[in-house]
Amino acid sequence: MNGLAKALVVLASSLSLGSCLSFKVKAPLPSDNRLETIELCRDVKDEKDSLVPSDPGVEFTARDRTICCFLKVLSDAEEIQLRWKWYSQDKRLWKDSGPITVKKEKGGLATIMAYDFIGLGDKDVPAGEWTVAVFVNEILVGRKKFRILQTSPSREFLSAQGALDALQRFLDRSPGTGQVHPDKAP
Numbered sequence: 001m002n003g004l005a006k007a008l009v010v011l012a013s014s015l016s017l018g019s020c021l022s023f024k025v026k027a028p029l030p031s032d033n034r035l036e037t038i039e040l041c042r043d044v045k046d047e048k049d050s051l052v053p054s055d056p057g058v059e060f061t062a063r064d065r066t067i068c069c070f071l072k073v074l075s076d077a078e079e080i081q082l083r084w085k086w087y088s089q090d091k092r093l094w095k096d097s098g099p100i101t102v103k104k105e106k107g108g109l110a111t112i113m114a115y116d117f118i119g120l121g122d123k124d125v126p127a128g129e130w131t132v133a134v135f136v137n138e139i140l141v142g143r144k145k146f147r148i149l150q151t152s153p154s155r156e157f158l159s160a161q162g163a164l165d166a167l168q169r170f171l172d173r174s175p176g177t178g179q180v181h182p183d184k185a186p
Contacts, residue, residue: 033075033136034075035141036111037070037071037072039056040070041055041056041070042064042065043068051113051115053070053115058147065120066120067120067148069117069134070115072111072113073141074111074112075110078104078106080102080112081099082099082100082102083138084116084134085132085133086131087131088126089129090126094130095116099138102114120148127148127150129146129147130145130147
C-alpha cells in the first residue's frame, strides 16, 4: 500500500506541475486595417464622392455584363495594398487584379472603398460556382462564392427575334394589319 500511495503522490504531483506549465504566446499585433464590407453586385455607382454597390446578388448571367466585388476597409495606415483573385468553377485562377496601392493623407481613420470586376461578355465565361478572394496587404481578409448561370446573349436575341417573327406571321394572316419592325415592336 505504501508503494501505491507513493505512486499516487508522484502521479498527482506530476499532473499538478504539468498544469502549472504555460507557454507564452505572442499576442498578434493590432491590425490597422479592418474589413467592414465585402459585397458582390452588378455595378458600383459614384454617389456624392462615395462608391455604392448597386444591384447586389450571388447569381449572375451574361445579361449582367459584369460582376463587381466591392469592399470597404477602415484603415489608419497611410498606405495599403488591395488585391482580388477570381477563381472559376474549376478552381483555376481566372483573374488576378495584382496589388493595388491605396494611399491616404496622414492622420486618422479613413474609409477606403474599392472594387474589382470581371466582365461576362469579354470571354466565354463558364457557368458554375465561382469564388473571389480579397486580400489586404497580401493577407486574405474575405472571400465570396457566387454562381454564373448559363445564359447566352445571342440566344436571348434569337428568342426575341423569334417572338417578333411569330408576331409577324400572325399579322400576315390578319387582314388590314401593317408590318412589324423590330425597333418599333410593342
